Amino acid sequence: xxxxxxxxxxxxxxxxxxxxxxxxxxxxxxxxxxxxxxxxxxxxxxxxxxxxxxxxxxxxxxxxxxxxxxxxxxxxxxxxxxxxxxxxxxxxxxxxxxxxxxxxxxxxxxxxxxxxxxxxxxxxxxxxxxxxxxxxxxxxxxxxxxxxxxxxxxxxxxxxxxxxxxxxxxxxxxxxxxxxxxxxxxxxxx
Amino acid sequence: xxxxxxxxxxxxxxxxxxxxxxxxxxxxxxxxxxxxxxxxxxxxxxxxxxxxxxxxxxxxxxxxxxxxxxxxxxxxxxxxxxxxxxxxxxxxxxxxxxxxxxxxxxxxxxxxxxxxxxxxxxxxxxxxxxxxxxxxxxxxxxxxxxxxxxxxxxxxxxxxxxxxxxxxxxxxxxxxxxxxxxxxxxxxxxxxxxxxxxxxxxxxxxxxxxxxxxxxxxxxxxxxxxxxxxxxxxxxxxxxxxxxxxxxxxxxxxxxxxxxxxxxxxxxxxxxxxxxxxxxxxxxxxxxxxxxxxxxxxxxxxxxxxxxxxxx
Numbered sequence: 001x002x003x004x005x006x007x008x009x010x011x012x013x014x015x016x017x018x019x020x021x022x023x024x025x026x027x028x029x030x031x032x033x034x035x036x037x038x039x040x041x042x043x044x045x046x047x048x049x050x051x052x053x054x055x056x057x058x059x060x061x062x063x064x065x066x067x068x069x070x071x072x073x074x075x076x077x078x079x080x081x082x083x084x085x086x087x088x089x090x091x092x093x094x095x096x097x098x099x100x101x102x103x104x105x106x107x108x109x110x111x112x113x114x115x116x117x118x119x120x121x122x123x124x125x126x127x128x129x130x131x132x133x134x135x136x137x138x139x140x141x142x143x144x145x146x147x148x149x150x151x152x153x154x155x156x157x158x159x160x161x162x163x164x165x166x167x168x169x170x171x172x173x174x175x176x177x178x179x180x181x182x183x184x185x186x187x188x189x190x
Numbered sequence: 191x192x193x194x195x196x197x198x199x200x201x202x203x204x205x206x207x208x209x210x211x212x213x214x215x216x217x218x219x220x221x222x223x224x225x226x227x228x229x230x231x232x233x234x235x236x237x238x239x240x241x242x243x244x245x246x247x248x249x250x251x252x253x254x255x256x257x258x259x260x261x262x263x264x265x266x267x268x269x270x271x272x273x274x275x276x277x278x279x280x281x282x283x284x285x286x287x288x289x290x291x292x293x294x295x296x297x298x299x300x301x302x303x304x305x306x307x308x309x310x311x312x313x314x315x316x317x318x319x320x321x322x323x324x325x326x327x328x329x330x331x332x333x334x335x336x337x338x339x340x341x342x343x344x345x346x347x348x349x350x351x352x353x354x355x356x357x358x359x360x361x362x363x364x365x366x367x368x369x370x371x372x373x374x375x376x377x378x379x380x381x382x383x384x385x386x387x388x389x390x391x392x393x394x395x396x397x398x399x400x401x402x403x404x405x406x407x408x409x410x411x412x413x414x415x416x417x418x419x420x421x422x423x424x425x426x427x428x429x430x431x432x433x434x435x436x437x438x439x440x441x442x443x444x445x446x447x448x449x450x451x452x453x454x455x456x457x458x459x460x461x462x463x464x465x466x467x468x469x470x471x472x473x474x475x476x477x478x479x480x481x482x483x484x485x486x487x488x489x490x491x492x493x494x495x496x497x498x499x500x501x502x
Contacts, residue, residue, distance in 0.1 A: 076218065079230035079260070079491075088192050088496035091488075093218040127227050 016179035024155035029061035039066040045073040047109045048092045053172035055108035080120035101129035110168040112138040115147035193492040200325040201366040216488035233262035239292040243299045256486035315493040330363030332485040345372035350403045353412030355379045365391040378402030382423040437464045
């Protein structure tokens with residue numbers, strides 16, 4: 001993600017505030033329980049970086065609603081990307097402290113865009129074992145799919161232009177809960 | 191952050207930030223080694239060539255395993271079974287292998303500087319897997335990774351490197367690496383096996399064992415390289431063992447509580463290291479080997495990822 005450049009005019013619009021994010025996550029937690037008819041053999045796996053705190057929040061809610069423990073893992077997909085020949089992400093660690101075999105795995109990510117991250121994440125999960133199902137929960141679906149992949153649970157559908165940037169900031173990492181849409185700069189690209 | 195260099199030739203030329211970045215990447219990748227299916231597709235379609243002019247078990251296997259776990263293809267060349275025996279030069283061997291599509295060379299050579307020379311011949315990344323008595327940077331890095339994993343830090347540790355320093359590229363790489371990471375390094379060995387110039391790394395040099403390992407958090411034992419010992423540098427191996435051998439009694443009496451013992455392998459049990467020490471829980475030799483694979487995965491990923499790796 002690009003760093004905010006101070007002193008440069010960038011147009012940002014607030015797409016979701018703290019309350020909207022909280023309500024969206026709560027609704028998605030209920031939807032996950034409803035679709036899976038409970039939380040048995042259910043586990044959440046967040047995609048680094050911002051999928052991880054979202055997965056933890058969802059797991060907390062589901063555990064509370066269903067009075068049971070829902071395991072949470074963190075997935076780093078750098079090794080599975082299809083664009084490693086052009087860029088080199090900093091590698092984080094995968095921490096999935098449970099056997100995924102025969103589990104219903106809900107992948108959690110902050111923004112659904114081209115679907116390529118999810119393709120990589122599915123490959124990464126499959127390398128850890130054979131889950132009975134993989135589902136996908138995202139906070140924001142911004143459109144522009146490039147692969148036949150669609151999220152099962154969406155916090156908010158947010159139609160965007162490709163030139164726009166969707167920025168999710170979360171309390172655990174950024175100190176605030178907010179979703180922003182950044183319009184393309186009017187200044188020429190560097 | 192990305193690696194700023196295209197080749198890994200020595201730890202002397204690296205800075206602490208760069209070393210930390212490599213170790214962090216290796217820490218992240220280590221998890222893959224504990225999976226039931228130890229394979230990720232990161233370097234699919236890349237070819238890594240290991241070109242070893244000296245014998246090696248662990249370094250070569252470690253590099254090849256690291257490449258295979260990342261889905262790269264590996265070619266393994268040994269002079270004894272290649273056209274080198276027909277008189278093909280190092281330069282021509284490199285060019286031939288490059289023409290076959292090698293994306294990265296791992297080179298071990300009896301001449302110091304051979305990997306550096308190779309970087310001027312080929313236009314792909316080169317990793318030094320040990321050159322003469324110069325350096326063995328990936329060993330230094332995996333030792334730092336192991337030690338950081340055990341002790342949680344490198345800064346402020348007292349590290350004693352003991353043994354045949356003069357012939358040891360491992361001693362050179364580790365002296366550079368550990369001092370750059372803020373550890374204090376003491377080096378000890380018989381005067382005939384102590385090169386004075388090592389002080390430029392910031393290490394202190396001792397010709398007796400006891401003051402060097404007194405209070406040490408880590409005793410790093412080097413192999414007595416018997417194959418390089420024909421010129422009478424030691425009166426006898428027995429005398430070496432008596433004066434410099436690492437025994438449980440010496441460790442207990444002198445080293446810091448909780449001290450660990452490291453060795454780059456292969457060990458000469460009963461010569462530089464007592465068998466009881468080699469098999470003790472505080473001897474982390476097998477951790478070093480396991481970390482070697484993770485560390486080399488990190489280097490291959492960092493050198494081969496991105497658009498053909500960073501340009502010089």
